[in-house]
Every structure is written in C-alpha cells, then in structure tokens.
Amino acid sequence: DTGVSQDPRHKITKRGQNVTFRCDPISEHNRLYWYRQTLGQGPEFLTYFQNEAQLEKSRLLSDRFSAERPKGSFSTLEIQRTEQGDSAMYLCASSPPGGTRADTQYFGPGTRLTVL
Amino acid sequence: AQSVTQLDSQVPVFEEAPVELRCNYSSSVSVYLFWYVQYPNQGLQLLLKYLSGSTLVKGINGFEAEFNKSQTSFHLRKPSVHISDTAEYFCAVINSGGSNYKLTFGKGTLLTVNP
Numbered sequence: 001d002t003g004v005s006q007d008p009r010h011k012i013t014k015r016g017q018n019v020t021f022r023c024d025p026i027s028e029h030n031r032l033y034w035y036r037q038t039l040g041q042g043p044e045f046l047t048y049f050q051n052e053a054q055l056e057k058s059r060l061l062s063d064r065f066s067a068e069r070p071k072g073s074f075s076t077l078e079i080q081r082t083e084q085g086d087s088a089m090y091l092c093a094s095s096p097p098g099g100t101r102a103d104t105q106y107f108g109p110g111t112r113l114t115v116l
Numbered sequence: 117a118q119s120v121t122q123l124d125s126q127v128p129v130f131e132e133a134p135v136e137l138r139c140n141y142s143s144s145v146s147v148y149l150f151w152y153v154q155y156p157n158q159g160l161q162l163l164l165k166y167l168s169g170s171t172l173v174k175g176i177n178g179f180e181a182e183f184n185k186s187q188t189s190f191h192l193r194k195p196s197v198h199i200s201d202t203a204e205y206f207c208a209v210i211n212s213g214g215s216n217y218k219l220t221f222g223k224g225t226l227l228t229v230n231p
Contacts (some may be wrong), residue, residue: 004159031217042120042206042221043160056216091159101210101217102148102167107159 002026004108006092012114013082020078021111025094031106032075036060037089049075082115085109089113118143122222123173130230131199137192137225139207146212148189148217151181154204163205166190167212177201202229 005024013019025032030051035043046065048056051072059083064082069075079086089112093105123138141147148167152160164175171183181192190207204226208219 033217033219035219040125040223042208042223043219045218045220048217056218058218093160095217101212102165104150104162104165105219107152107161109157109159 004092004094004106006090006108006111008111009109010112010114012116014116015082015084017082018078018080019082019113020076021092021113023075023077023092023108025074026091026096026106028097029094029106030072030097031095031103032069032071033076033093033095034075035091035093036063037091037110038087043091046077079113082113084115087113087115117209118147118209118220120209120220120222122205122207122225123224125223126131126226126228128228129197131185132196135193135197135201135205136197137205137227138152139190139192139222140187141190141207143188143209143211145214147209148212149181150208150210151175151190151192152206152208152221153177154206154224156203159164163192182213193206197229199229199231201227203227223227 002092007022032049034046037043049069089110091110092108095103119142121140150165151163166183204224208221
C-alpha cells in the first residue's frame with residue numbers, strides 16, 4: 001500500500017512565476033486535502049475535495065491559488081504570480097471513502113516552495 | 117471557530133526520561149482530537165486519536181494521551197523516550213459534526229531527546 005505522494009519535493013522559483021504541484025492520494029481514497037505549513041507553524045487548511053468536487057476552501061486560498069481534481073484521483077495546486085510570502089511547505093493528505101471526520105488523514109511528504 | 121494551543125514550543129529531555137507534551141483546545145462544538153508526529157523531511161504521521169469512550173488513548177511508539185473535557189486538554193505522554201523520538205509533534209482537532217472536514221493544528225512542539 002503506497003502512501004500519499006507529492007511532486008516535486010522541492011521547488012525554487014522567482015517572484016512572479018507560476019508553479020504547479022501534484023498530489024497522488026492513496027488508492028481509492030476519495031477525500032483529498034491541501035494544507036500549507038510555514039516555518040514555526042502548524043499546517044493550515046487550504047482546501048478539500050470529495051471525489052472531483054471541491055467542497056471547502058479557506059480564506060487563505062487567494063485568487064492566485066487554484067486547486068483541481070479533475071477525475072477524482074490526483075490533484076494539482078497552482079499558484080499564479082508567486083510572492084515571497086508563498087514560500088512554505090505544501091502538504092497533501094487523503095482519507096478513505098465512506099468515512100467520517102474521525103478518519104485519519106494520511107499526509108504526503110510535502111512540496112517545499114521557495115520564492116526568491 | 118476552533119483553536120489549538122501547544123504550550124511548549126520546545127521540550128528538551130534526556131534519553132529514557134519521561135515526557136509530557138501539552139495541548140489545550142478551544143471549540144464551541146464537540147471535537148475529535150489527534151496527535152501527529154513529523155520527522156525531519158517527512159510528512160505527518162498519526163500517533164493517536166481520541167474519538168469517544170475511554171479518556172486514555174494509546175498510540176504507536178509507546179505514546180499515550182489523556183483527554184480531559186473539563187480542562188479542554190489532550191496532553192501526550194511517554195514514560196521513557198528514545199533518541200529516535202526527536203521530532204516535531206502536532207496536536208489537532210476536527211469538528212465531530214457539521215459540514216467541514218478541516219483539521220486545525222497547533223503550532224507544534226519540538227521534542228529533542230539528548231543522550
């Protein structure tokens with residue numbers, strides 16, 4: 001049973017560039033979550049999908065951020081016109097189908113973004 | 117709205133000593149409680165969770181936590197730590213009902229186990 005995978009693991013970009021991250025959840029997990037973790041802080045919720053439907057978005061997800069999960073499998077998170085404040089670890093998690101809020105969210109290793 | 121406070125940002129201990137990492141939460145609704153561990157350059161791994169029932173919850177790697185509703189606390193303990201327990205530990209809560217599925221995390225406690 002492979003875990004949640006994220007690609008790339010590290011991304012360095014210049015301010016103003018667009019970046020896209022990919023998350024592959026655990027097979028058959030229908031719920032997928034994105035979180036952002038900055039230095040010295042715990043992860044903060046960004047958005048959540050159930051299958052292909054994006055059901056919840058945080059106020060942290062400004063209009064420069066967009067997330068998709070087109071076929072209910074992998075997901076992408078795009079940041080347009082990156083700013084230095086976007087530098088963070090972007091974490092993806094998934095949880096199994098038919099579940100509840102009690103279910104464990106399984107986290108991937110994260111994508112570390114550095115905006116110069 | 118919910119919030120989680122981890123009272124210690126860093127906890128240094130010696131190997132084989134006991135440790136307690138403190139977590140308090142605030143919520144107007146019922147919640148489930150979680151402890152996650154993050155090793156360097158790795159994702160978060162679940163240590164244990166409290167859903168209902170017995171207030172003492174046992175997790176992996178010899179960790180346990182006790183839920184105290186009156187004090188709104190969920191402190192994590194281990195009777196004897198190892199060097200390999202050095203990591204960042206996060207307490208988190210989630211609504212037990214309602215429509216959202218987001219975890220709210222504390223800022224984390226860095227546990228450093230010294231020889």
